[in-house]
Amino acid sequence: MIFVSICVGSSCHLKGSMQLVELFENKIKEEKLEDSVILSGSFCFGKCNRVGVTISIGDGTNEEVFSGITPESFSNFWTEKVLKKIKECEA
Amino acid sequence: MSIRKFDTKVQHLKYKVLREVAKQAWNDTLYDNLLEIPKIIVPGNKPTMRCCVYKERAILEERIKIAMGGDKNFSNPIEVIDIACDECPVGGYEVTNACRGCLAHRCEDVCKFGAISFDHNYVAHIDKDKCKECGACAKVCPYSAIVIRRRPCENACKVKAISMDENKAAKINDEKCISCGACVYQCPFGAIMDKSYILNVIDLIKNQEHGDYKLYCVVAPSISSQFIYAKLGQVISGIKQLGFHTVVEAALGADMVSASESRELAEKGFLTSSCCPAFVDFIEKNFPQMKQYISHNLSPMATIAKYIKKTTPNAKIVFIGPCTAKKAEIQKESVKPYVDAVLTFEELQALFDSRDIDITTLDEDVLDNASYFGRIFARSGGLTDAIAQALKEQGLDKDFIFKPCSCDGIEACKLALLKKSKGVLDANFIEGMACIGGCIGGAGCLTHGEKNKAEVDKYGKEAMEKTISEAIKIL
Numbered sequence: 405m406i407f408v409s410i411c412v413g414s415s416c417h418l419k420g421s422m423q424l425v426e427l428f429e430n431k432i433k434e435e436k437l438e439d440s441v442i443l444s445g446s447f448c449f450g451k452c453n454r455v456g457v458t459i460s461i462g463d464g465t466n467e468e469v470f471s472g473i474t475p476e477s478f479s480n481f482w483t484e485k486v487l488k489k490i491k492e493c494e495a
Numbered sequence: 496m497s498i499r500k501f502d503t504k505v506q507h508l509k510y511k512v513l514r515e516v517a518k519q520a521w522n523d524t525l526y527d528n529l530l531e532i533p534k535i536i537v538p539g540n541k542p543t544m545r546c547c548v549y550k551e552r553a554i555l556e557e558r559i560k561i562a563m564g565g566d567k568n569f570s571n572p573i574e575v576i577d578i579a580c581d582e583c584p585v586g587g588y589e590v591t592n593a594c595r596g597c598l599a600h601r602c603e604d605v606c607k608f609g610a611i612s613f614d615h616n617y618v619a620h621i622d623k624d625k626c627k628e629c630g631a632c633a634k635v636c637p638y639s640a641i642v643i644r645r646r647p648c649e650n651a652c653k654v655k656a657i658s659m660d661e662n663k664a665a666k667i668n669d670e671k672c673i674s675c676g677a678c679v680y681q682c683p684f685g686a687i688m689d690k691s692y693i694l695n696v697i698d699l700i701k702n703q704e705h706g707d708y709k710l711y712c713v714v715a716p717s718i719s720s721q722f723i724y725a726k727l728g729q730v731i732s733g734i735k736q737l738g739f740h741t742v743v744e745a746a747l748g749a750d751m752v753s754a755s756e757s758r759e760l761a762e763k764g765f766l767t768s769s770c771c772p773a774f775v776d777f778i779e780k781n782f783p784q785m786k787q788y789i790s791h792n793l794s795p796m797a798t799i800a801k802y803i804k805k806t807t808p809n810a811k812i813v814f815i816g817p818c819t820a821k822k823a824e825i826q827k828e829s830v831k832p833y834v835d836a837v838l839t840f841e842e843l844q845a846l847f848d849s850r851d852i853d854i855t856t857l858d859e860d861v862l863d864n865a866s867y868f869g870r871i872f873a874r875s876g877g878l879t880d881a882i883a884q885a886l887k888e889q890g891l892d893k894d895f896i897f898k899p900c901s902c903d904g905i906e907a908c909k910l911a912l913l914k915k916s917k918g919v920l921d922a923n924f925i926e927g928m929a930c931i932g933g934c935i936g937g938a939g940c941l942t943h944g945e946k947n948k949a950e951v952d953k954y955g956k957e958a959m960e961k962t963i964s965e966a967i968k969i970l
Contacts, residue, residue, distance in 0.1 A: 409806060412864065412969060414731075414743075414744075414860075414864060415861055417863050417864055418959065422959075422969075426968070444806050444969065445802075445806065446806050446807060447741055447743050447806075
């Protein structure tokens with residue numbers, strides 16, 4: 405199981421965190437990954453970017469923070485980071 | 496520092512004390528210079544407020560104590576400085592020498608209690624044993640010769656927690672006091688103050704550097720009506736410049752509360768709100784049989800703080816708002832784990848200036864977490880609007896007819912609770928706000944103005960999220 409925390413702090417919120425929340429929710433449903441991904445909100449990782457949203461992916465012990473995620477880069481982020489992490493954890 | 500930042504000179508004086516205490520604390524010189532602070536604030540030998548500078552300084556010493564947290568033996572955040580109390584007259588209605596001994600005797604006619612009589616000069620007198628202090632005589636006197644002599648603190652205290660001690664100084668009955676701060680704001684001599692957590696906050700900021708936590712500021716939506724000399728975004732920048740990691744809207748907690756409170760209401764059929772700590776305290780102290788009806792939700796402040804601590808275990812949280820009763824709320828076992836300290840807007844101003852942060856020169860940062868509905872919690876009636884919206888959004892408005900009674904001020908709250916306890920209240924929801932106007936009328940506000948409600952509504956409309964469910968999607 406992995407923990408995805410999407411920043412909903414003011415800066416990210418204005419740059420579209422809610423859109424990303426929706427994309428995540430849809431994707432999780434689509435791929436039936438409800439038991440593998442826990443979504444939550446977080447307030448400011450201190451990496452506010454000019455574009456995009458900050459998201460952290462963790463396995464309960466370690467956490468990796470990515471910034472600048474946009475709805476456009478989402479599908480890439482999903483396969484490259486999220487799915488990969490799920491596989492790592494299951495392995 | 497210009498006075499226009501506050502409503503009264505009493506607030507300004509309190510601010511000067513807080514600012515100086517904070518300044519010394521930042522420099523780690525507070526305990527070295529403690530005895531010098533009164534002289535720093537009242538220099539020279541000409542008094543400007545009291546009989547002599549020595550009394551002024553003696554009172555300042557007491558103000559400093561309260562700025563440093565006050566008497567730890569009492570949990571009530573509201574404290575009387577007995578030597579600052581001017582022992583105002585308490586005679587009730589009195590006829591002054593403006594009475595001309597006229598023929599009309601309207602005062603006598605209007606008095607239902609037969610309390611008015613006349614002497615041989617036809618001048619009116621009030622029999623204190625008969626007078627019920629209704630004020631009718633004062634209203635009809637063509638010379639305005641009848642006045643009420645009531646202490647401003649007692650007058651402000653609608654829960655009747657203030658009386659006189661044996662030395663005629665004001666005394667607070669903690670069994671009745673709801674810590675709303677009305678007396679703090681109304682006492683013209685500044686003899687009642689709210690204890691400050693400003694030193695705790697400075698410690699939290701300082702220790703953050705080598706501590707293993709991040710300091711979050713949860714800010715009340717009434718901030719939109721405050722710091723009117725600057726932009727809201729500049730206030731946010733200022734808070735971050737003080738050393739806070741980030742700022743989160745308590746209004747997002749309000750969105751979360753509306754969603755779950757509306758469900759609780761539809762399920763139980765009758766509820767009172769639980770957002771205003773003074774209102775909750777009032778029910779607990781005066782209508783214990785109604786405790787069962789208080790919403791089980793934590794306040795918006797505590798709700799969002801709980802969420803932040805759940806998702807960020809190393810967070811520490813300071814709430815900044817207009818409210819003195821919040822200082823009591825965070826001492827409750829149910830809230831203590833989530834909120835580490837409370838500051839008022841007055842104290843935030845002092846904190847800015849103790850660091851020489853002129854917020855008008857700062858860039859504008861952003862503050863956007865909540866919906867319109869969460870934000871309008873800051874004014875009376877907003878919570879009711881939010882519950883109506885949340886019922887609608889969750890499709891609960893079909894089977895449940897929402898009949899709200901929104902109570903503006905503690906007297907209105909009392910009336911509604913009284914009616915409910917007698918079974919004659921035609922409503923199934925009581926929105927209780929202890930301060931007139933809601934939180935924008937709070938005692939810890941810098942200024943109280945006609946436009947404050949409009950400012951809150953304007954800020955509400957600027958929210959990116961238009962519905963409650965959108966705002967709390969992930970939470």
